[in-house]
C-alpha cells in the first residue's frame with residue numbers, strides 16, 4: 001500500500017471545515033457580545049492554536065490584540081506528560097487586561113489549568129478560555145471554559161492545528177489517524 005499521501009493516513013473525519021467554520025461564527029458572535037466596549041487581548045497557545053486563532057479572530061468585530069505563548073506538554077507523543085514548559089512567553093504586560101486564551105483542544109486539561117493559573121498571577125482584569133475542541137471524558141482536572149466549540153470522544157485527533165509528531169496540523173478538518181501511522 002502507498003502511504004505517501006495524507007489521505008491514506010486518515011481513518012475518520014470527525015469535523016469538517018464547514019462544521020468548524022459554522023461553530024466559530026457562533027463563538028465569535030458570543031465573544032463580541034460579552035466583550036462589547038472592552039479591550040480584548042487574545043492569547044494564542046502555540047503551535048496548535050494557530051488555525052483557531054486565525055479563523056476566530058477574523059470573525060470578531062471587537063477590537064483585539066493578539067499575543068502568543070508557546071508551551072508544550074505532549075512533545076512528540078500522544079499522551080500529556082503533565083509537565084508544562086514555557087517555550088515562549090508573552091510580550092504583553094497583562095496588568096488590567098481582559099485576556100482570552102485561544103486553544104485548539106482541552107484534553108486532560110493539564111495545560112490550560114496550569115496556564116490559567118499562570119496568567120491570573122500576572123494581575124489581569126479577567127482571564128477566560130475559548131477552545132475549539134474538548135474531550136470531556138479525558139479530563140484529569142476540571143477547566144472552566146467559557147467558549148467551547150465541540151465536545152469529542154477520547155480519541156487522539158489531528159488536523160486544524162493538531163499534530164501527531166508535528167504532522168497533519170495543516171489539514172482543514174479534524175480526524176483520527178489510521179493505525180498504521182502509529183506503528
Ligand SMILES: O=P(O)(O)OC[C@H]1O[C@H](OP(=O)(O)OP(=O)(O)O)[C@H](O)[C@@H]1O
Nearest residue numbers: 046047048072073074107108109110111
Ligand atoms: O489538555 P491537555 O491534555 O493538556 O492537552 C492540550 C494541549 O496539548 C496540545 O499541545 P502540545 O503540547 O501538543 O503542543 P502543540 O500545540 O505545539 O502541538 C494542545 O495544543 C493543547 O495545548
Ligand code: HPA
Nearest residue numbers: 107155156157158162163
Ligand atoms: O487528540 C490530540 N491530538 C493532538 N494533540 C493533542 N494534544 C492533546 N490532545 C491531542
Ligand SMILES: [Mg+2]
Nearest residue numbers: 048074162163
Ligand atoms: Mg501537539
